[in-house]
Amino acid sequence: MSATTTTPQGRGRGGRERILAAAARLFAVQGINATGMEQVAEEAPVSKRTLYAHFRTKSDLVIAYLEGLASSGATLEGVLTREDVSPRDRILGLFDQPAPDADPVRGCPFIDAAAEFPDPDSAVHSYAREQKLKMVRLVTALVAELGCREPAALAEQLVTLADGAASRAMVLGEADYGRHARAAAETLLSQALPSTT
Known part of the structure; x- marks a missing residue:
């Protein structure tokens, strides 16, 4: 059976994938909180029974959506693990926004999710926090590899620039807003790293 084939009841892998694809489209256009579970079911299309068989709660659906984004490499953080790109690049x-023609510009999905689930103990907020902590660990390792003497401090500055640029890009609707933060990041790197890099 192919990944897109479903059982007669709609509960095959294809149902789950359709639900996640529908949720991703709706979350990108109208945000997480403005998207209801019934709307996701209609967009998929699956029955509400099938939807809840795959995702018991909306939080479960949002976390699965975020996990899919994280594993796809399509987020800002995705570039950090690419072996074919130099550490500096x-x-x-981080400052090259994905999908410059995206409408609307959504910024960082992890920041968006944390803002829409503000309780720091909620599962969604906790997952978003873990992704942001992973981002700073990856940047710390990269600046250490480049020879920076204080990699943790520089990494925090760089991820703050990246997250700020993503948020401003969303608020202003400018997908290429990261160019401003990139210029600041280049200055930080040139001042913090040995001149041989």
Whole structure:
């Protein structure tokens, strides 16, 4: 059976994938909180029974959506693990917003999710926090590899720039807003790293 084939009841892998694809489209256009579970079921299309068989709660659906984004490499953080790109270019890649023609510009999905689930103990907020902590660990390792003497401090500055640029890009509707933060990141790197890099 192919990945897109479903059982007669709609509960095959294809149902789950359709639900996640529908949720991703709706979350991108109208946000997480503005998207209801019934709307996701209609967009998929699956029955509400099938939807809840795959995702017992909306939080479960949101976390699965975020996990899919994280594993796809399509987020800002995705560039940080690319082996075919130099460490410096991976760091600067944080400021290249994905999908410059996206409408609306959504910014960082992890920041968006944390803002829409503000309780720091909620499962969604906790997952978003873990992704942001992973981002700073990856940047710390990259700047250490480049020879920075204080990699943790520089990494925090760089990820703050990247997250700020993503948020401003969303608020202003400017997908290429990261260019401003990239210029600042290049200055930080040139001042913090040995001149041989």
